[in-house]
Amino acid sequence: MKVINNRVYLDGKATNEYVCDCCGDRVSSLCCEDVYGEEKQICSECAEGFDYAMEKGTKDLYLIYLNDYLTVSKFAEDYNLSESVARLIIEQGRIEALK
Numbered sequence: 001m002k003v004i005n006n007r008v009y010l011d012g013k014a015t016n017e018y019v020c021d022c023c024g025d026r027v028s029s030l031c032c033e034d035v036y037g038e039e040k041q042i043c044s045e046c047a048e049g050f051d052y053a054m055e056k057g058t059k060d061l062y063l064i065y066l067n068d069y070l071t072v073s074k075f076a077e078d079y080n081l082s083e084s085v086a087r088l089i090i091e092q093g094r095i096e097a098l099k
C-alpha cells in the first residue's frame with residue numbers, strides 16, 4: 001500500500017480510499033480544512049472535532065483538560081473526539097493559553 005496526496009494506492013492502482021491527515025484513518029472522502037493555520041485533508045469526524053473546538057475555544061478546552069483530566073484518552077472520550085484530534089486541540093490550546 002502506498003499513499004500519494006492522501007490517496008491510497010494498492011499494487012500501483014488508485015483506490016477509492018483516502019488517509020486522514022489527522023487521525024490516519026482510511027476513509028472514502030476527505031475535506032480540506034484549515035487546522036490552526038495549516039491546510040489539511042481530514043475526515044468528517046476530525047472536521048467535526050475541530051469545528052467543536054473552534055466554537056468552544058481551544059484555550060478553554062485545554063484548561064478543562066489540564067484541571068480535570070489525567071489522560072488524553074479520557075478527555076477525548078468525554079468530548080466525543082478522536083484521540084489525535086484531542087491531542088491537536090490540547091496542543092493548540094496550550095499555545096493560546098501561553099499568549
Ligand SMILES: [Zn+2]
Pocket residue numbers: 020021022023024025042043044045046
Ligand atoms: Zn480523521
